[in-house]
Amino acid sequence: MIRKFEKSHPYPGLLIIVEGIDGSGKTTQLQLLHRWLEGMNRRVFLTEWNSSRLVNEAIKRGKKKNLLTPTTFSILHATDFADRLAHLIIAPLKAGMIVCADRYIYTAFSRDVVRGVGREWVRDMYGFAVKPDIAMYFRVPIEVSLERILSGRAALKFHEAGMDLGLSDDPTESFRLFQTRILSEYELIAQECGLTVMDATLPITRQQEIFRQLVQEKLAEHDPKPIVSVRRRSRTNV
């Protein structure tokens, strides 16, 4: 079984991804990085996890009618990812762009395993994914994340709090238990997949400095240029 995300991709662009539990500050950091890259007149593309319309309806219907099982939940997100990977990640990478992805396959690796699917199974399923050039994991203690999340919004949503797992009837407590399990999966993944760990309790500006430094080094290594010669279209591609 080939897991493409274990080997460097052949495209001229650069793939930068951020991961971490809710409230780790990863989105803020990625947006700041995006601003900076734009300011340098780089061709950048920002993309989020779970943003396509392809299976959104099915996921919504499944959540509403409580039809989703850990397996269908996991496969539907992978389906969506496969579509976005082709259109929103590989295409810009071939065009020599810098793709900034808010969450990536590691989100599925942690969340879906906590929901009960096999660790190896979910990794195999995402075997077609491209390996990021920079994968930043924002590590934060559970209490810090909880504080950030709970002060920022009115109420936790059902699935966000992991209420479907039946860990606790209290959304806040359920969220804490759910995120704690996610966090320990992330620790495993960071080791296994070689994610760069960022101390997400540091001041925002300090984290951004470190992040930019890392990206700067990557950019110095190679200058992204678009692919201009097209290989003959394979007959087997849909």
Added chain:
Amino acid sequence: MSDTRSFFGEGHPYLKITGLTGKLIVVEGTDGVGRSTQISDLKRWLEMNGHAVVTTGLTRSELLGKTIDQAKAGHTLNTQTYCLLYAADFADCLEHQIIPALRAGFVVLADRYIYTLMARAIVRGADKDWIRSVLGFALKPDAVLYLKISLENLIPRVINSERIHEHYWVEDSPEGLDYWEAGMDLRLGEDFYDSFLEYQRRKMNVFEVMAKEYGFEVIPASRGFSQTNRQLKQSIQRVLQSE
């Protein structure tokens, strides 16, 4: 007996498959080989013999609803997206229909199973090991009865005056040959017929390999309904007698 039930590949920790006392019998075979006619007859026959029967197929689940059709109509799907959409649909059917029925002691007659999904995937260029591990959570069936037919015998069953009419004039016809079933998305030939032929040929080749690999019971389906039917019944009887 219930303890012998196992996953096709790597199962999921949360999926409990003990106490599934029913039997899972899969009928595989290409489009137009006569699967559904056979299955409805087998169901009647089994029920006459006192077995409770549930039939399932690769039809649209409640979960996916029109999503698959919309996705296919919407824009070009890449191979992985295509395969995963069908895998999700199958998972829904497995967990909401097949497993509960087996737990209740039913005979489940499956009109196609993961093998069709794998064949479609492989013909579309998916990595064989990849699709096999994606579908690893499926239950290993008690028997896979593969209705085998030659292309010469298949063509008149699929392409005849009724079906051509249906395919061309009746919208959303379940009987008509649809674009994807003919593998038109693969652009294997200059027209519908050429594409159909090449698509079926490739799928049959994949099935040949799988038949050996997974130990299908091959049942010749080129002759008539009754000969095939007799053989199917013999095989099913054997499965039901084995404990």
